Amino acid sequence: MTIPYGRQTISEADVQAVADVLRSDFLTQGPVVPAFESAIANYCGARHALAVNSATSALHIACLALKVGIGDVVWTTPITFVASANCAVYCGADVDFVDIDPATYNMSVERLEEKLIQAEVAGKLPKVVIPVHLCGQPCEMEAIHALSQKYGFSIIEDASHAIGGRYKGEPIGNCRYSDITVFSFHPVKIITTGEGGMVLTNDVKLASHMERLRSHGITRDPSQMTKTPDGPWYYQQIELGFNYRMTDIQAALGLSQLKNLDKFVARRHVLADSYNELLKDCAVTTPWQHKDGYSGLHLYVIRLHLDPIKVRHREVFERLRVAGIGVNLHYIPVYRQPFYERRGYNPDDFPAAEKYYSEAISLPMYPELTESQQKEIVHRLITPIGHQTLF
Incomplete structure (x- = not known):
């Protein structure tokens, strides 16, 4: 007998949802991706949700949208997958770690505060802190948010393990205590799109920026352009972005999975x-x-x-x-x-x-x-x- 540590649960309804997209006119960027985004935003109570091809991509564009770069420091927990730290290194920033709480295994609020006091004296406060909801248990976000207000850092919640969980009676992902929340839809996670991720935020400027970053830094919105469009076909690359988009095939699976x-x-x-x-x-x-x-x-x-x-x-x-x-x-x-x-x-x-x-x-x-x-x-x-x- 072989028992895996985790595996996806796929229903006939999930299979049919994917088959319907395969028979449709859109396989990549069609109507299902925005439908999935809207459904996740509504479930979590966040204003904006953007689907991407992995939680790693989500973490990367979250850091970029918060202007993490060379000379900055990002703090996270050492007990996490490497992507929680790598996302800062991709941006040229340095990474440091905050020890865990021995009961929850999440980032310790006490150790975080101690480290912030020391960093303030040294003039090396973090630009961003990334608490990770290990195993799906939410971090003490209200306390971490209070520290962010005092010490001036932004917060990315790495909730890759935590969709469907709640903190203080509200859905994880509502960004009440963070600038951005990230979900993962890898097959061993709670719901899956095969590979895939999501960024959520209540800040329209962050959402707009991350939307560009996931698609080569390109916009079709005239209000973001540097000159009047040449015609209805026109687009502009405003900055260097990436091909981090989710497909309609993946989103169809995610939208079906979300029902369960x-x-x-x-x-x-x-x-x-x-x-x-x-x-x-x-x-x-x-x-x-x-x-x-x-x-x-x-x-x-x-x-x-x-x-x-x-x-x-x-x-x-x-x-x-x-x-x-x-x-x-x-x-x-x-x-x-x-x-x-x-x-x-x-x-x-x-x-x-x-x-x-x-x-x-x-x-x-x-x-x-x-x-x-x-x-x-x-x-x-x-x-x-x-x-x-x-x-």
């Missing part, structure tokens, strides 16, 4: 409750949920209590993989990657992230996972190695 978003998230919560019950007497820490948040539960991460069980982290991971259980580790601290190691980060500056990395394992989590599969996963997790009792 709340159901997918509710099912993930049922599975999380089941895991919590199955693991309640085991030597692991199960996910803790902050009272202000309703997680999208993209991931279910446990932390092993290694001292009591006297077994190495890697040994447990490999044993589960050999048994066909597709566990994973989200994530290797970004500063440990060779590209970032060369920039001179000191792991001792991030003790909570280091401890997390030494203990964390992501168990399979997706809507079609069954209770019997969960029992098998937990059985394999607690099975003794040789004569060693694990839990």
Whole structure:
């Protein structure tokens, strides 16, 4: 038996939605992309939503729209996928990290404030801070926003894991406490467009800028042009942009998937409750949920209590993989990657992230996972190695 750590859920309605576009006059930029954008904006309560070909692209144009460039510094969490940091490097900026909260695994507000106080004294405050809603659990955005008002930085919410979640009773993605929010629609995420992403904002100028950036820096809007159009065919490249557009084929899948978003998230919560019950007497820490948040539960991460069980982290991971259980580790601290190691980060500056990395394992989590599969996963997790009792 092989159980992946995550997988997409595709219905016949999803297949039909894509087939309808394939039989239509538009495969790339047709009517379905704006329909998908409008549906996401309405679901989240944001004024503007722009579909792109990946969340990485979304992060990139978000940084560019906020004028991140050479000489600027962007801060994010070390426990995230590398794209959360790379987007700043693409713009020529430097990157630094804020240690995580040991309970939520998100960016620690306390460590953020401490670092901001030090940075203000040194004259090196960040241009942008990118909190990441790890596993789908929202960061403490109200507190981070308050710090942004005091210290003058912009906020990009990396909500790649979090569509369908809520913060203080409101949908993640409404940008109440941020300038821009980013979603991912990769196949292992909560809903999928194959590859794809979305940027949301309540600022019309940011939205207009990101719309140009996703399509070569080109506009057909006469109000943005430097001279009167030569004719109805006319367009202008205002700046250097990219081909980051989403296709109608992808948007059709996303629009269909969106209809089941709340159901997918509710099912993930049922599975999380089941895991919590199955693991309640085991030597692991199960996910803790902050009272202000309703997680999208993209991931279910446990932390092993290694001292009591006297077994190495890697040994447990490999044993589960050999048994066909597709566990994973989200994530290797970004500063440990060779590209970032060369920039001179000191792991001792991030003790909570280091401890997390030494203990964390992501168990399979997706809507079609069954209770019997969960029992098998937990059985394999607690099975003794040789004569060693694990839990």
